[in-house]
Amino acid sequence: MVNSCVRVSGLHVVRGGREVLHGISFDVPRGQVLGLLGPSGSGKTTLLRAIVGVQVVASGSVDVLGAPAGDRSVRGRVGYATQSPAVYGDLSVRENLAYFADVLGLPRGAVAEVIERVDLAAHADRVVGALSGGQRGRVNLAAALLGGPELIVLDEPTVGLDPVLRERLWALFHELAAEGAALVVSSHVMEEAGRCDRLVLLREGVVLADATPAELRAGTGTDDLDQAFLRLVRQEAQA
Amino acid sequence: MNPRVTLATTRRILQQLRRDPRTIALLLVLPTALTAVLRYVFDDDQAVFTRVGPLMLGIFPLATMFVVTSVATLRERTGGTLERLMTTPLAKLDLLLGYALAFSVAAVAQIAVLLPVSLLLLGLEVEGPLWALVLVAVLVAVLGVALGLLGSAFARTEFQAVQMFPALILPQVLLCGLFAPRDSMGPVLGLLSDLMPLSYAVDALRALAVEPGFGSGQAVDTAVIAGVALAALLVGAATLPRRTG
Numbered sequence: 143m144v145n146s147c148v149r150v151s152g153l154h155v156v157r158g159g160r161e162v163l164h165g166i167s168f169d170v171p172r173g174q175v176l177g178l179l180g181p182s183g184s185g186k187t188t189l190l191r192a193i194v195g196v197q198v199v200a201s202g203s204v205d206v207l208g209a210p211a212g213d214r215s216v217r218g219r220v221g222y223a224t225q226s227p228a229v230y231g232d233l234s235v236r237e238n239l240a241y242f243a244d245v246l247g248l249p250r251g252a253v254a255e256v257i258e259r260v261d262l263a264a265h266a267d268r269v270v271g272a273l274s275g276g277q278r279g280r281v282n283l284a285a286a287l288l289g290g291p292e293l294i295v296l297d298e299p300t301v302g303l304d305p306v307l308r309e310r311l312w313a314l315f316h317e318l319a320a321e322g323a324a325l326v327v328s329s330h331v332m333e334e335a336g337r338c339d340r341l342v343l344l345r346e347g348v349v350l351a352d353a354t355p356a357e358l359r360a361g362t363g364t365d366d367l368d369q370a371f372l373r374l375v376r377q378e379a380q381a
Numbered sequence: 382m383n384p385r386v387t388l389a390t391t392r393r394i395l396q397q398l399r400r401d402p403r404t405i406a407l408l409l410v411l412p413t414a415l416t417a418v419l420r421y422v423f424d425d426d427q428a429v430f431t432r433v434g435p436l437m438l439g440i441f442p443l444a445t446m447f448v449v450t451s452v453a454t455l456r457e458r459t460g461g462t463l464e465r466l467m468t469t470p471l472a473k474l475d476l477l478l479g480y481a482l483a484f485s486v487a488a489v490a491q492i493a494v495l496l497p498v499s500l501l502l503l504g505l506e507v508e509g510p511l512w513a514l515v516l517v518a519v520l521v522a523v524l525g526v527a528l529g530l531l532g533s534a535f536a537r538t539e540f541q542a543v544q545m546f547p548a549l550i551l552p553q554v555l556l557c558g559l560f561a562p563r564d565s566m567g568p569v570l571g572l573l574s575d576l577m578p579l580s581y582a583v584d585a586l587r588a589l590a591v592e593p594g595f596g597s598g599q600a601v602d603t604a605v606i607a608g609v610a611l612a613a614l615l616v617g618a619a620t621l622p623r624r625t626g
């Protein structure tokens with residue numbers, strides 16, 4: 143399918159001598175916000191690292207924008223925000239983004255654009271180390287949005303944020319998807335699942351479900367997605 | 382590799398350096414202060430300072446640049462920015478050359494403090510041309526950067542990165558000819574000494590201290606230092622993994 147931005151197939155990953163992903167498969171089409179949900183330690187970060195091409199994989203394949211993950215041809219077309227902000231604490235917001243923009247070969251206007259998008263214009267010249275955790279997280283997000291990447295991979299971008307800001311960010315994610323990007327957004331909070339177009343539920347390195355929130359509610363007979371997750375775990379244990 | 386990305390990296394590292402007074406002090410003040418201490422340790426035997434003083438122009442840049450580079454790249458790794466950069470079109474050599482260029486600028490500043498203070502205030506005497514002293518000192522600094530980058534490419538943890546200093550730098554200081562002339566060493570130590578790049582810096586600086594010109598011997602020494610620095614950068618770029626476990 144040409145439309146597919148990410149195609150993960152039979153992915154196994156070993157970390158610290160232990161297999162932590164046991165044969166993961168799923169696709170992400172263009173224009174979709176895919177939620178990667180699962181408890182802490184279920185392998186979300188590992189899976190996202192495999193998608194952006196910085197994780198050593200044991201077997202299986204990860205294709206991104208029609209090339210193997212991490213391939214030279216896709217670097218720069220994939221935006222990645224790690225769980226803890228990966229920016230330089232001793233540089234200002236603008237200096238950080240200007241550097242990443244230079245690396246990507248973008249014009250200077252790109253920096254102001256993403257600063258605006260994440261609502262940091264008022265803090266653009268402050269040193270990142272002096273910002274609050276939430277603001278730092280948005281600098282991290284801004285760096286992932288530079289240059290309008292076709293695939294945007296965000297590792298727990300809304301953790302620890304106040305509800306108003308969380309709301310704003312989810313609106314932004316859908317805006318980006320409407321512009322044609324594919325987004326993969328991880329979270330360990332089931333509450334956030336309802337905001338995604340589609341969910342991949344991960345537990346102990348295995349995909350528990352791959353469905354829209356509506357399908358998940360219908361399939362498990364509950365409106366509460368937290369409950370739905372628990373029922374799936376129970377079903378899996380019985381099977 | 383892309384010069385635009387290399388230079389952007391250099392600029393970014395210099396911006397960071399400017400905000401870091403402790404590292405600036407380590408690079409600019411410490412070598413000069415220690416050289417002054419050395420001068421007064423041998424206060425009643427000026428001949429000793431005349432002999433070892435010039436060598437400090439090689440040893441301090443190597444040691445300080447190694448430490449500063451190791452720490453900077455380690456922060457790049459633990460802060461996650463290295464991982465971010467690995468998902469971009471940045472070539473690994475862009476990053477390493479960016480560091481080498483930035484710290485070369487810092488090395489010129491370091492020598493610009495150390496050399497005048499040594500010559501004018503501490504009574505250091507050198508016969509050779511000043512440009513040659515600066516050249517050797519800056520190349521040794523770049524060598525320190527290159528070894529620091531190489532060391533941290535191999536290190537997987539902070540602890541391993543710290544272990545690189547005694548492993549890579551101290552043997553060079555012991556065997557470079559600072560404590561005993563290189564030609565008086567036995568065959569095994571002599572061979573080890575010949576394998577260590579700092580030895581060539583010390584040979585060159587010692588010659589520049591007592592001979593008025595920049596001879597072919599010093600040219601060879603200089604080329605060896607530059608060659609090892611370049612090789613260390615290339616090996617560092619080759620060994621730095623894009624993917625980790």
Ligand SMILES: Nc1ncnc2c1ncn2[C@@H]1O[C@H](COP(=O)(O)OP(=O)(O)O)[C@@H](O)[C@H]1O
Pocket residue numbers: 157158162180181182183184185186187188189626
């Ligand atoms: N650097 C690492 N070395 C070894 N094991 C790791 C490393 N990082 C994570 N793991 C292990 O991999 C598994 C998945 O972790 P991770 O992908 O971080 O999960 P999540 O992001 O869902 O919390 C966990 O069992 C964790 O202990």
Ligand SMILES: [Mg+2]
Pocket residue numbers: 186187188225297
């Ligand atoms: Mg995680």
